Amino acid sequence: MLSIAVWFRDCIHAVFQMRWSTGAIVVALAVACGRTDLGLDPLSSSIVEMDAAEEPVQPKPDAPAVPPPSKDAGQPTPTCVPSEEVCNGRDDDCNGEIDEVSPIPCPGGGFRYCVAGSYSSCPVRCETCMPGSERICFMSYCNFWGVQVCASDGASFGPCHEDPVPSECRAVARDDQYSRTLEQCCLDNGFCCVDAFDLDGDGNKSEMLGDCQNVVCQ
């Protein structure tokens, strides 16, 4: 224990006696709490606090102050004039509860809920693509034909992995390689294909064309 204490004493003593540049590095490490974007100017003041959990905020900044639920739930406050309860972040019917309104069914399924003073959007089954689905992508080398698989959270496609060219398009891949013709062959044979050559002329080369019923979010 005494040797450990002596070691710590020497360590601290060394820290205080070191050169100012080394000391500045250590001090910088000590005070640079949180996560700093490496792309930012290191002298920038926009260092973000870690775990920046802010206090729960009022649902709508421009909404009038919402009185907290009274302990005497059901007893109207002196200044509250009862009206029909709607989704607005206020206790309209003066019963001590805020926004106790029913959800609204969505046409495709799910509901819209009153959240933070306004109704939410209808839920969707996925964000970008159906999890586990596949689409054909094109490469400028090797087979010129690849497959992208949708991530399990439906939020993105994975990278384009080379895949054997199906027999229907093998000749096209051999003769025309990475080309509009190859993409057209992909579409003609019932695949879901990345519109790498903008065959539909809309300027979007990241969309999917073809039989993408099981790939796109529904």
Place this chain on the structure above:
Amino acid sequence: MSSKSCLPLRAAILAVAAAGLVLAGSSEARADCNTPNLLWALPPDGATDVPTNAELHALYVRTAEWLGEDVLLETVDGTAVSATPSFDSIEGRLTLVPDEPLTAGTDYVVHWPKLRGTNTATLGRGKDVAFHTGAGPDTERPQFEGVRSVSWDIDRERDECSKSVDERYAFDLELGAASDDGGRDSLTLLVFMTAGPDVAPNLAEPLLLRAMPPEGQSVRVEETIDRGLGKVCFAAIARDLLLTNVASGQSVACTTTVKPPFFYGCAIGRSHTDRFGLAALLISALLVYARRRR
């Protein structure tokens, strides 16, 4: 045949075998991707005091499809109970509504079926769920304090479907107290993003739907870098077995994220853990000390 001439043959056999194992493993892994398993049953297995007007729900993976498979409800002695099933493909929710109110103080079993899913040939898991009814119906809305706080980090995991390492913001939400006259364990938690790069003003986006976690346990939601960068806010509501009874989400918690890669600084004096920052400081001090001793 000499041992030297066998070496290329042995190497070739080993390479083929290894390739076969890899292919078998990868195809098996692809087949397991997004298997349409049942995730949560509401009420859960073993629930007591289930309201007599309860609707029964099973939450499956969202790629699950209900093709009319039988959903059986019966008493413990095997007497079938008439009920009407329906499926919400958006929520992945199979619902069974008894045609008559359940009998109070009775044990029931519901047999949730195995379902098929899109983009997979694998049959998912079902479940047999037993529950006991209480004395009467559910008449009150649930009570829920919503999201108390949020912390974030970057998650880099190899995705089971795409086999690529995907970066996602991981937001851990600490939840407030929840209760309901139909039982806390039968509540559904719905989490929303109320502010973010792609969120329209006053139009919260649904992010997560699951069974309410045990008290004190946080929940995690993940977002792509594009959708989770900058100031993001979250709220949550609780829904009971009747679907239309919800506790509105008034409490909103916000945080601000930084685009990766980023540098973890040292967190001296903070109550939150930052072992990487503290380790960096200690290593720096040791290096200085060692340099001085030299």
